[in-house]
Amino acid sequence: MPEGIKKGLELRDVRICLRGVELVSVDLTIAPGEIVTLMGPSGSGKSSLLGHICGTLPDVFDVSGQVMLDGSPLDGMAPQDRHVGILFQDDLLFPHLSVGGNLAFALPSSVRGRANRRARVDEALRSAGMDGFYDRDPATLSGGQRARVALMRVLLSEPCALLLDEPFSKLDSGLRDQIRSFVFDLCRKNQLPTLMVTHDPEDGDAASGRIIHLD
Amino acid sequence: MLRFIPILTIVLMIGPVSAGLIGTLLPAFGILPALGGNSPSLDPLAALFAQPGLGSSIRLSFINGLAATVVSVATVMLFCAAWQGTRIFHAMQRILSPILSVPHATAAFGLAFLIAPSGWMTRVVAQVAGWDRPPDIAIIHDPWGLAMIAGLVAKEIPFLFLMTLAALPQADTERTTQVTATLGYGRVAGWFKATLPRIYPQIRLPILAVLAYSTSVVDVAIILAPTTPAPLAVRILGWLSDPDLALRFMASSAAVLQLVIVLVAMAVWFAGEKIIAILGRHWAEDGRRFKRDKGARGLGAVLALVAAGTVVLGLVVLLVWSIAGFWAFPDLLPRGFSLRLWARELDTIGSSLATTLCIGIPAVLIAVVLVLACLENEVRTGKSAGRRAMLLIYLPLLVPQISFMFGLQVFFTLIGLERTLMSVVLGHLVFVAPYVFLSLSDPFHALDPRYGQTALCLGASPARVFWQVRLPLLTRAVLTAAAVGLAVTVGQYLPTLLIGAGRFATVTTEAVALASGGDRRMIGIYGLLQMVLPFAGFACALLIPAFLFRHRRGMMAQHKE
Numbered sequence: 001m002p003e004g005i006k007k008g009l010e011l012r013d014v015r016i017c018l019r020g021v022e023l024v025s026v027d028l029t030i031a032p033g034e035i036v037t038l039m040g041p042s043g044s045g046k047s048s049l050l051g052h053i054c055g056t057l058p059d060v061f062d063v064s065g066q067v068m069l070d071g072s073p074l075d076g077m078a079p080q081d082r083h084v085g086i087l088f089q090d091d092l093l094f095p096h097l098s099v100g101g102n103l104a105f106a107l108p109s110s111v112r113g114r115a116n117r118r119a120r121v122d123e124a125l126r127s128a129g130m131d132g133f134y135d136r137d138p139a140t141l142s143g144g145q146r147a148r149v150a151l152m153r154v155l156l157s158e159p160c161a162l163l164l165d166e167p168f169s170k171l172d173s174g175l176r177d178q179i180r181s182f183v184f185d186l187c188r189k190n191q192l193p194t195l196m197v198t199h200d201p202e203d204g205d206a207a208s209g210r211i212i213h214l215d
Numbered sequence: 216m217l218r219f220i221p222i223l224t225i226v227l228m229i230g231p232v233s234a235g236l237i238g239t240l241l242p243a244f245g246i247l248p249a250l251g252g253n254s255p256s257l258d259p260l261a262a263l264f265a266q267p268g269l270g271s272s273i274r275l276s277f278i279n280g281l282a283a284t285v286v287s288v289a290t291v292m293l294f295c296a297a298w299q300g301t302r303i304f305h306a307m308q309r310i311l312s313p314i315l316s317v318p319h320a321t322a323a324f325g326l327a328f329l330i331a332p333s334g335w336m337t338r339v340v341a342q343v344a345g346w347d348r349p350p351d352i353a354i355i356h357d358p359w360g361l362a363m364i365a366g367l368v369a370k371e372i373p374f375l376f377l378m379t380l381a382a383l384p385q386a387d388t389e390r391t392t393q394v395t396a397t398l399g400y401g402r403v404a405g406w407f408k409a410t411l412p413r414i415y416p417q418i419r420l421p422i423l424a425v426l427a428y429s430t431s432v433v434d435v436a437i438i439l440a441p442t443t444p445a446p447l448a449v450r451i452l453g454w455l456s457d458p459d460l461a462l463r464f465m466a467s468s469a470a471v472l473q474l475v476i477v478l479v480a481m482a483v484w485f486a487g488e489k490i491i492a493i494l495g496r497h498w499a500e501d502g503r504r505f506k507r508d509k510g511a512r513g514l515g516a517v518l519a520l521v522a523a524g525t526v527v528l529g530l531v532v533l534l535v536w537s538i539a540g541f542w543a544f545p546d547l548l549p550r551g552f553s554l555r556l557w558a559r560e561l562d563t564i565g566s567s568l569a570t571t572l573c574i575g576i577p578a579v580l581i582a583v584v585l586v587l588a589c590l591e592n593e594v595r596t597g598k599s600a601g602r603r604a605m606l607l608i609y610l611p612l613l614v615p616q617i618s619f620m621f622g623l624q625v626f627f628t629l630i631g632l633e634r635t636l637m638s639v640v641l642g643h644l645v646f647v648a649p650y651v652f653l654s655l656s657d658p659f660h661a662l663d664p665r666y667g668q669t670a671l672c673l674g675a676s677p678a679r680v681f682w683q684v685r686l687p688l689l690t691r692a693v694l695t696a697a698a699v700g701l702a703v704t705v706g707q708y709l710p711t712l713l714i715g716a717g718r719f720a721t722v723t724t725e726a727v728a729l730a731s732g733g734d735r736r737m738i739g740i741y742g743l744l745q746m747v748l749p750f751a752g753f754a755c756a757l758l759i760p761a762f763l764f765r766h767r768r769g770m771m772a773q774h775k776e
Contacts (some may be wrong), residue, residue, distance in 0.1 A: 051668075054668070054671075054672045055671070055672075056668040056671060056672070058597045059597055060597075078671075078677075079668070079671035079672055080671045080672075080674050080675055080676050080677070081674075082672070083674070084672060085672055085673070086668070086669065086672045088665055088669070090663075090665070092663070092665050092666055092669045093769075094666065094670075094684060094687075094688070095688070095767055095768075095769025095770050096687040096688055096690075096764060096767055096769075096770055098766075105670070105673065105675070105683065106673040106674070108674060137766050137767050137768055137769070138767075138769060139767065139768035139769035140768065153673065154672075154673065157672075157673040157674045158674075159672075
């Protein structure tokens with residue numbers, strides 16, 4: 001993780017409008033290791049807010065306010081330079097790559113040497129309880145395994161903040177608790193400021209952090 | 216760099232068409248300095264209208280083109296209405312996709328071999344009726360041009376069907392069908408009342424392309440249309456190829472007339488659309504259910520099957536003729552088979568295949584690169600091309616080939632590129648790129664944008680996202696588009712002949728040149744040869760991704776949706 005003053009993720013008076021209609025408006029600071037839950041009905045602009053933070057929001061939206069990560073502004077930066085990771089409700093593992101290939105894709109190129117990179121990926125697999133899965137086809141994994149690989153993939157890209165877009169809504173209810181604590185534990189352990197949007201109150205309870213309701 | 220590709224692409228489409236139209240318009244009014252035409256005059260037009268049988272030629276182009284389009288569109292609509300979502304529909308999807316790769320001339324030869332007085336179908340009738348000689352009537356080259364209409368219809372149905380297929384999911388048609396059915400409508404009526412109005416805007420451009428093609432077609436007309444007089448486009452080609460260079464002026468004015476015919480045909484089509492829209496609205500609201508529509512459904516299935524069956528059976532007969540020994544009239548099969556002719560023609564076959572690839576591969580590569588760059592640029596800038604840009608890419612398909620190909624030849628001569636591989640490739644590119652765009656844009660847009668977003672947020676540069684994520688995910692779509700492009704370049708007759716000034720003997724120019732000779736065995740060989748490259752292209756598009764991703768189940772499932 002890049003060195004620097006860890007101030008977390010700040011959203012200073014961020015407002016997103018579409019054709020003059022305000023979709024969402026927030027002012028909030030998320031400390032390193034803190035998980036903030038944003039609750040709201042669908043269509044309340046939650047996903048647009050995440051898109052804005054990671055820089056993939058189409059420019060048909062009008063946005064005001066500032067997004068700061070660890071003290072420096074993100075606005076105007078290309079998504080690939082922001083070090084903001086995102087997890088969607090679908091795991092979006094690349095179907096053409098192996099499990100290990102997906103993880104290696106995320107590993108920064110500053111990690112040099114084939115053996116070295118392979119070791120980092122294997123280590124990540126081990127910590128997800130998936131030792132020896134490097135060459136597996138992602139399509140052959142269970143839902144829980146796929147979710148864990150998706151999280152490990154984000155973490156390997158060394159983000160400075162993490163966004164979660166209803167990440168548990170497609171999991172079976174039995175798996176959900178297990179994956180939730182897996183994700184939240186790692187967010188805290190890596191001291192990541194984390195913003196989760198969801199419409200499931202249980203997600204918010206499980207995160208045991210601040211919960212903000214949008215209307 | 217990437218930002219300029221859409222403009223470059225449009226220039227490469229519009230440029231040749233406008234240069235060609237100017238190069239046709241000027242000589243049409245007497246101006247072509249190279250041939251001594253220095254002052255504007257109406258003499259070429261006067262000469263044209265003094266030609267015997269011009270009225271019949273115009274009628275053949277106009278009426279038969281419109282008729283072929285109406286029959287093709289009606290058949291496809293009826294079939295979709297009657298069978299969408301059923302097993303027959305999916306089966307037809309599998310049959311018609313490969314048929315799309317059959318070049319027009321091959322399909323036309325196949326049809327001719329079936330229905331000619333000594334054709335295979337006639338032989339079946341002869342067996343039953345006990346004839347011992349072919350009936351003495353003109354079934355192909357018939358004065359009404361019915362054979363030409365049939366040939367065009369058989370080939371346009373697969374194209375329009377696949378275009379409709381691409382439009383269907385975007386209009387939520389499966390659920391619409393459920394709704395109309397639960398409201399008590401028969402399948403066909405429900406589809407025409409509720410689904411057709413929603414998908415029509417999306418298939419309108421392809422329909423207009425079919426209309427422009429059918430009213431100005433040359434190769435199919437040479438093979439199937441009446442000869443005295445022939446449809447206008449065929450006569451224009453005759454005048455252009457005449458050793459008497461003075462005829463070029465008249466040919467140009469005829470090419471302008473051809474353009475006018477296509478424009479009038481489009482105007483008629485637009486008027487028809489309006490009338491049907493008004494009548495259709497009343498019809499949709501009158502509440503009649505048409506619950507008993509077995510007859511209409513049967514008709515739809517029969518028409519589609521006959522169209523597909525004709526092309527397939529035609530190919531089989533071409534194959535049989537190419538290896539036939541002695542084959543007397545009422546016999547259904549030749550007495551013996553021999554590969555002698557194939558062996559004799561082997562060298563020519565090899566060189567015409569090589570020439571075809573020399574033109575086709577560069578044209579397809581350029582087209583695929585341009586189209587991918589345009590689509591990728593759309594993703595990166597977040598702006599879609601819009602309908603107007605789409606129209607520009609389609610333009611070469613909406614202007615009759617013969618109306619701008621001669622002018623383009625004049626233009627290439629002017630800049631010293633006449634008869635070069637480069638000019639022929641550019642001439643082909645104009646027709647290949649629109650089809651590649653057509654084939655690739657839907658799968659490209661259908662790709663979940665979150666794959667790209669996720670990759671970017673993992674720190675990958677846009678270039679890396681393209682090469683390592685989007686392109687591999689689209690492997691099959693890109694290869695399919697390339698195969699479509701290859702099928703298009705292989706089938707090009709007029710651009711090869713006119714721009715190459717006869718220097719480039721491709722499988723298609725060779726095959727069409729055989730039409731007048733009537734040597735069935737040779738036509739069989741070259742008709743089939745036209746099939747070889749497109750077929751190989753589609754086989755690659757199927758097998759390469761299957762091999763590359765044999766350990767990636769997700770890549771198969773993704774494309775089944």
